[in-house]
Amino acid sequence: MNPPPDDRPVLTVQPLGWCVRVAPGQSLVEAARAAGVRLRSSCRNGTCRACLCRLVEGEVRWRIDWPGLTAEERAEGWILPCVALPVGAVTVEAVVQPGP
Numbered sequence: 571m572n573p574p575p576d577d578r579p580v581l582t583v584q585p586l587g588w589c590v591r592v593a594p595g596q597s598l599v600e601a602a603r604a605a606g607v608r609l610r611s612s613c614r615n616g617t618c619r620a621c622l623c624r625l626v627e628g629e630v631r632w633r634i635d636w637p638g639l640t641a642e643e644r645a646e647g648w649i650l651p652c653v654a655l656p657v658g659a660v661t662v663e664a665v666v667q668p669g670p
C-alpha cells in the first residue's frame with residue numbers, strides 16, 4: 571500500500587539545494603530547523619532581520635502584520651523567513667548555520 575500523498579509545501583534552500591516539507595502554520599525557519607537545517611536567525615519574531623534572505627521562487631504570507639521589511643526590499647524579493655509562511659512551494663537563498 572502506498573503512503574498518502576504529502577501535500578505540505580516544499581521549501582528548497584539554495585545554494586545547497588536542500589528540500590524540506592513545511593507543516594501547516596510553520597515558518598520557513600521552523601520547518602528547516604525541524605528537518606535539521608539551521609537557517610540563520612535570532613529573534614524569530616520578524617524584528618531583528620538576522621534571517622533576511624531572498625525569495626527566489628514562490629510566494630509567502632506573513633505570520634505578523636508588519637514584518638521588518640521596507641517596500642523596496644519586498645519588491646526586490648527579500649523576506650524574513652522566521653515569520654514567512656509558504657503559499658505553495660518556495661525556494662530561498664539563505665545562510666545555513668552549522669551545528670545542531
Ligand code: FES
Nearest residue numbers: 612614619621652
Ligand atoms: S530572526 Fe529576527 S527577523 Fe527573523
